[in-house]
Amino acid sequence: MYKNNIYKWVQPFLLIIIIIIAVVSVIAMNEFWKNSNDAHPGRIKQAIERACIQCYALEGSYPPDLQYLSEHYGIILNEDKYFYYYEIFASNVMPYVEVYERGS
Template sequence: MKVQNRKKEKSSIYGYLLSAAAMAAAVTIFAGAVISFAGRTGSGEEETLKKAVTRASVQCYAIEGRYPPSVEYLEENYGVQINRKKYNVFYDGFASNVMPEINIIPIEEQGASE
């Protein structure tokens, strides 16, 4: 009977090791998916912000007959909200009747650059 108990002990140890390895693999895959999703969300925020600034600029042109002089004007008069801690918005309009160039640049976090 001792031989059978040893076989059961060995097979149960292998079962535990196999379960632990499968769990570690699942956690690794899940963590990779979360990191990938977080990266895609950031670029989606940039695109959404650029569309909002562009849409507000066109709306201003339709209502006032000119493109806005600055992004601050859009924030004050058209409800555009910019997270200045996360993004720099470069708004370059050289004439009131020409669509301005709009660039959204994410601000690098302090910890990422060091």
């Protein structure tokens, strides 16, 4: 008789605990993927600068524009989401690169 009373409240209690763990896991995974999938402007800027340095090392001059980097070095530019500022002074001077996120 005592065992039946324990099983009556243990099963719903375990079910509630499992549901809580599942909900917390789904929320945590959602936050993780939301934060890790977005490329941040700082990381995009670093990728562009690394491609510029690679271009200088291989060709002896910095790329004339971002389109050149996109065509020859595989940089993918998302013009809908980001604004890219690329200023080059001379072919032997590191270009000034800025990446800004566009407003919604």
